[in-house]
Amino acid sequence: MKRALIFAFALIATIAFAAPKTMRLDYYHTGDMGRETFSVDRIVLEPLAWPGNPAKNIDESNLGKYFFEVRDRQTNRVLYSRGFASIFGEWETTEEAKHAAQTFSESLRFPAPGAPVVIALYKRDDDNSFRPLWSTVIDPKSMFVDSSRPPSPGPLLELQKSGDSANKVDFLILGDGYAAADRAKFEKDARRLVDILFSTSPFKEHRSDFNVWGLCPASEQSGISRPSTGVHHRTPVGATYDAFGSERYVLTFENRHMRDVASFAPYEFVEVLANGNTYGGGGIYNLYSTVAADSLWSPYVFVHEFGHHFAGLADEYYTSDVSYLPPTHKVEPWEPNVTALLDPATLKWKDLVTTGTTLPTTWKKEEFETFSREIQKRRREIRRQNQPESVMDALFLEEKKHEDELLGTDKSSNAVGAFEGANYEAKGYYRPQENCIMFTRLDRFCAVCKRAIERVISMYT
DSSP states (O other): OHHHHHHHHHHHHHHHTOOOEEEEEEEEEEEETTEEEEEEEEEEEEEEEOOSOGGGOSOOSOOSSEEEEEEETTTOOEEEEEEEOOHHHHHTTBSGGGTOOEEEEEEEEEEOOSSOEEEEEEEEOTTSOEEEEEEEEEOTTOTTEEOOOOOOOSOOEEEEOOSOGGGSEEEEEEEESOBGGGHHHHHHHHHHHHHHHTTSTTTGGGGGGEEEEEEOOOBSSSSOBBGGGTBOOOOSSOEESOGGGOTTBOEEOOHHHHHHHHTTSOOSEEEEEEOOOSSOEEEETTTEEEEETTSTTHHHHHHHHHHHHHHOOOOOOOSSOOSBOOOSSOOOOSSTTOBOOSOGGGOTTGGGSOTTOOSSBOOSHHHHHHHHHHHHHHHHHHHHTTOOHHHHHHHHHHHHHHHHHHHTSSTTTTOOSOEEEETTEEEEEEESSSOOTTTSSOSSOOHHHHHHHHHHHHHHO
């Protein structure tokens, strides 16, 4: 009798604390540079349980251009929240957004509630506070909640299993542009790049905090789209070069397809691994990151772009061509590794500043910019002549060698301070150290970026 009671209590406890299913709100985000509207697409109940830690459902990181809450409709209690960035949030800063409207598919994922909830979406203002933008009600018992199972993308590959999903960061590597015959190549590519990520601090020290999974739905042909060269492929995830007209920016605009494929794995972060050798990649905070697997620079791109996606790190470079328009006035960025330095006394990484370092911090800025201008000129000429990728790779190797020597031999090379030139702007924005993987093709993060990454890891483990 006693044994039966113990078993009964154990069964009740297991049921009570069983992870809920994963619910997803797919919606359309429409607008231009000055207008945003939203509409519900579908409410999806994904095939797998929610992978997150139930004790860490509330996001207190203050990261992201956008932020959403799941609130109990009856009590208004916040059940779940997360900050994020989006493709629309980037696109609205381009020239095209001044003249035309676009619609993007987006998704919010959260633990499936047991009663009606309000999904409240917010956007960051210039003063860095979040203002209400849109809300909708979800009734989990509605007959319109879609619990159908999408087509299987194939077997789930366990690249690294460190423990229960609730106590680990679940990271999904999603192959795109791999034909059925390329599956072994996908696994080899994924394992190689995962090992590179975990040889880079601070991921190196936290490898055991991650589960890493792989999914590779078969493409009809190898490779992804590259519109600037006339190449168009219909791949399961929809990855493509030339996002926003930037030839090496790789994104997918097929959010619905990507989410259906990814739903067959427990995940909190996603890397789209594109089967191609042309330098390219991208990364958006709490959305996904991308990399071309066979590029000479895939190790750098993989880690750099994952820094965007995982920790909301900003680009620190400013001499390369980009699609974004400069801001009309300087505001303090929300990203943890760049600052407008509006008030040096409140610098967001003040506690890490090297003793005796002045703010702003002097560095070999003019020499760096002179060399970079020449590199950009040669880069455009190589592309104009449609020369082989190997020629561009050689130029990038030359650039890296020069930058490593120039930025590694300054009196402030190892100091934490505020170095002008960041966030795509030569003036008015500052980065924490003279060099970092978010600034050049260096192979390591600066002290501020390392701390930002570790803070996100602690949100999930």
